[in-house]
Every structure is written in structure tokens, then in C-alpha cells.
Amino acid sequence: MIRVVLADDEAMVRAGVKGILDKDPEIDVVAEAGNGREAIDLVAEHRPDVAVVDIRMPGLDGFAATEAIRRANEGTAVIMLTTFSEDAYIAKALRAGANGFLLKSGDPRELITGVRAVSEGAAYLSPSTASRVLTTLSGDRMARAEEARALVDGLSPRERQVLALLGAGRSNREIGRELFLVEGTVKSYVSTILTRLGVRNRVQAAIIAYEADLVAEDR
Template identity: 60%
Template sequence: MVDVLLADDEAMVRAGVRAILARDPGIEVVAEAADGYEAFEAVRRLRPAVALLDIQMPGLDGITAASRIHRELPGTAVIMLTTFGEDEFIERALREGASGFLLKADDPRELLAGVHAVAAGGAYLSPRVAARVIAGLRGGRTGHGTAPGRPMERLTARENDVLALLGAGLSNAEIAARLSLVEGTVKAHVSAILGKLGARNRVEAAIAAHQAGLVGERSADRPADRPLDRP
């Protein structure tokens, strides 16, 4: 069961999101919050697997709350669920440690898939958000991740394989199955990759993989529905 904290200052929005999550018997909303402070305290108290945060909330905004959760309570993965899909918000959220970014206008199935993906240790961007991120990479507009070159040269061949699959949006368990490794070994590789690249989280590492062209090279048979890999 994936425990979820839902934070949004609009009660009707929370009700709608809760109804979508209730469709999945593997997801349970364990708490709700109307502002960022409430959200952080609920995460600190309950330690849910996933926190769904709106960006614009009174008191503490969602991105600042995401940053605090990422620093102080890293066992909880954060997904930003918002109306605002501007590049500035996406970049700030990913920079501050969010593992996923979804728009409220997205297909409800994206929400369910995103919750399961980040709970399993993966990263998840809805197709529309992924398209903006990839377009930003191609246009050189984003500062996330690590540019191709020297940092990539510090990775071992196996770490490059893991990074390519991470860039395709696979979870640790899926990477382990693909490479015939145990999940603990994949976790160790991911930690080493983040350290060598100077990436703060899996999303930044995934973006670095796209920048370096690793995803197309090593993950040609990746699942087609992974939004981080959609152009």
C-alpha cells in the first residue's frame, strides 16, 4: 500500500484528487493539508511514501515545502501537482528535490502512475511536462543536471548502463531486472552516480542522461509509456 499525503489549499481540488487516488486499491490518502506548513508537519509525523503538493499555498509554498521534505525527510518522495506548467516552476521544483511534476489538467491515469513510480524510487514527469523539459534541454535553457563531458567520464560502464535506464524513468527494481542485478546493487550505483554527477536527485540525473544522449543509446527497448523518455 502506498501512503500519500495530499496538500492543496482548495478543498474541492483535494476532494477531486482524493477521488482519483481512491480508484487504485494500492494507494491510500493518509492525511490532507491546506498549506505548506501543515504538509511538512504531516510528513514529519506520518512519513508517507509520497507527498502530493500544490505549488501555490498559503504560509509555506509547495516548492519550499518540497525542499524541506527532501532535505529533512528524504524517505518521502514529492510530486508537484499544479495548474502551473511554466518552465520556471518546473525547474525550481526539480532543483529543490521533487521526484515528479504533474499538471492538474493531465489524464488522471498519469496521477496514479506517477504515485506508484516515485514510491518505487523512480522519477515521473507527465508527458506535457516532459516535453517542456526535453525542449529546454535541446534549446539549452535549463540549468538542471550535468552537461555532457568530464562528469560523465567519471562513471563506470555499469553506472552508465544504470544511468541510461534511470533516464528512461525506470525504478530501481526495474533497472535491477533489466540488468540482472539485485536491487541493493542498483541503489548503490544510483548513489554513486548522483555523487559523481553532482545531481541532487534522480530527476536531475535523468536529465543529465538525456543531455549526454545515453537514453537512446542504452535503453532502446525501454517501456514506451515512460514520460521522462517522451520527446
């Protein structure tokens, strides 16, 4: 069972998101918060697998709440949910440590897919935001590609294989099955890769994998 804490200041939105998640028998919304501070407290209390956090909330916003949740609860992944798709929001969500980013206007199935993906250790971006993330963080595409290739060249062949699969959105379990590794070994590789690439989370590592053409090579 995937345990979820849901945070949004609008009760009707919370009800709608909960209704979508309740359609999956393997997802259980264990608590609901109406603001960022409450979300932090409920995550600390329930230790869920995933927190679904709205960006715009009164008092402590979703960015600050996400940073606090990720810092204090290593086992809880965070999906940021918003009605806005501005590039600055996407970039800020990634810097806050979010594992996923979804638009409220997207396909409801993306929410279930995203929750399942991040609960298994993968990063998840809705298709409508993935290309914008690459554009937002790329800047000069040629320069970024060269920088990404230089970073990837510092990895071992096995680390590059893991990074390619991570970039393709695979979870640790799926990477392990494909490369015939136990999940604990995959986690160790991912941790080392993040450190060597100088990034905070899997989403940023996935972007480097795309920029270095590792994902295309893997496919």
C-alpha cells in the same frame, strides 16, 4: 500499500485528487493538508511513501514545503502538482528536490502512474512537461550535450547502464531485474551516480542521460 499525504489549499481540488488516487486499491491517502506548514507536519507524523504537494499554497508555498520534506524525510518522494506549466516553475520544482511534476489539467491516469513511479524510486514527469524540462535546463543544446557526455565519460560502464535505465524512468527494482543486481546494489550505484554527476535528484540525472544520448542507446 502506497501511503500518500496530499497537500492543497483548495478543498475541492484535494477531494478530486483523492478521488482519483482512491481508484487504485494499492494507494491510501493517509492525511490531507491545506497549507505547506501542515504538509510538513503531516509527513513527519505519517512518514508516507509519497507526498503530493500543490505549488501555490498560502504561507509556505509548495517549493519551500518540498525542500523541507525532502531534507527531513529521505523515504518520502514528492510530486509537485500545479495548474501552471511555466518553465520557471518546472525548473524551480526540480531544484527543490521534487521527484515528479504533474499538471492538474493532465490525464488523471498520469497521477496514479506518477505516484506509483516515485514510490518505487523512479522520477516521473508528465509527457506534457518532459520536453519543456529538457528545454528549460538545456540552454545551449550543443553545449549541454557536450557537457553531459563529459560527465557521463567519468562513469564506469555499469554506472552508465544504470543511468540509461534511470533516464528511461525505471525504478530501482526494475533496474535490478534488468541488470541482474539486488536492489540495494542499485541504490548504491544511483547514489554514486548522483554524486559524480553533481546533481541533487533522479530527474536531473535523467536529463543528463537524455542529453548524453544514453537513453536512446538503451532503447
